[in-house]
Amino acid sequence: MKAIVIGFGSIGMRHARLLDKLECKVAVVSSRIIEWDCHYFSLTEALQIEKPDYVIVANRTSEHYKTLLELSRNGFKGTVLVEKPLFDQENEVPPNDFQNLFVGYNLRFHPGIKKLKSYLENEKILSFHVYTGQYLPQWRPQIDYRTAYSSRKEDGGGVxxxxxHELDYVNWLLGGWERLTALGGQFSSLEINSDDIFSILLQTKKCPVVTININYMDRLAKRFVIVNTENNTIKLDMINNEIVVNDEKETFEVSRDFTYIEQHTAVLNRNMQDLCSLGEASEVMGMIKAVEEANLEQRWIRK
Structure with missing residues (x-):
């Protein structure tokens, strides 16, 4: 299969490397001079010459819309995977003839999330609490965090x-949000103009009390979920790769590349069950908009 990766930052590099490992013929579109055998500066030229089956949009979030528009105008009819989130602001996808469009919420393929999903089937869920935090300068230690898109609101950055990912898997596991309120913004001394913390309180179709806490501040990285059901208490720790149900612990192995490989394999094999659809990704964008409105207006937002 022929693939084009658009963008060659850290995530674009990973997509290109892993697709090459999966024996795809990979071309990269980047405005920079890069170390990749098949490199184009122009997306139009790359599409005309390579005639790809699969395109990965991995440039800045703020550039996703115009990239999809360019793909559409060039008559691309294959499969598109857009890195998360879909856009920097809620928007409609341009009219297109794409065979499929998915969004890269690859945590759905994390073995811990999959185990949690199976445990929650046929359970009455009482509360669901998410906590994820890591100090932004530690995210990509090879670059100055102040130059990364995460630090710039205008590029679609912010926690x-x-x-x-946390918003997506909450919707995926709990049946979609119904109402929410939030507090957040930029409060730390990090040299950024994007939000560095948000706390969200919400209700979903399957759970009456859900909290999501996310930040750029934790010096000790944390990514965990605690769930109380009618019968069990479950804690999933995605840093230490373990899930505890009451007092029974199960550990699992997962490499940094694993969820990305599983996601691409699902696309290539047309196994769409766990892939994030356009509709589901749009649901996340609507949720982001609601969180920002709730924070600004200090009120509850209903879907």
Missing amino acids: LRDLS
Whole structure:
């Protein structure tokens, strides 16, 4: 299969490397001079010459819309995977003839999330609490965090969008949000103009009390979920790779590349069950908008 990766930052590099490992013929579109055998500066030229089956949009979030528009105008008819989030602001996808469009919420393929999903089937869920935090300068230690898109609101950065994985899997596991309120913004001394913390309180179709806490501040990285059901208390720790149900602990192995490989394999094999659809990604964008409105207006927002 022929693939084009658009953008060659850290996530674009990972997509290109892993697709090459999966024996795809990979071309990269980047405005920079890069170390990749098949490199184009122009997306139009790359599409005309390579005629790809699969395109990965991995440039800045703020550039996703115009990239999809360019793909559409060039008549691309294959499969598109857009890195999360879909856009920097809620928007409609341009009219297109894409075979499929998915969004890269690859945490759905994390073995811990999959185990949690199976445990929650046929359970009455009473509360669901999410906590994810990591100090932004530690995210990509090879670069100055102040130059990364995460630090710039105008590029689609900020913790609410960076960690929208948490919003997606809450919707995916709990049946979609119904109402929410939130507090957040930029409060730390980090040299950024994007939000660095958000706390969200919400109700979903399957759970009456849900909290999501995300930040750029934790010097000790944390990513965990605690769930109380009618019968069990479950804690999933995605840093230490363990899930505890009451007093029974199960550990699992997961490499940094695992969820990305599983996601691409699902696309290539047309196994769409766990992939994030356009509709589901749009639901996350609507949730992001509601969180920002709730924070600004200090009120509850209903879907």
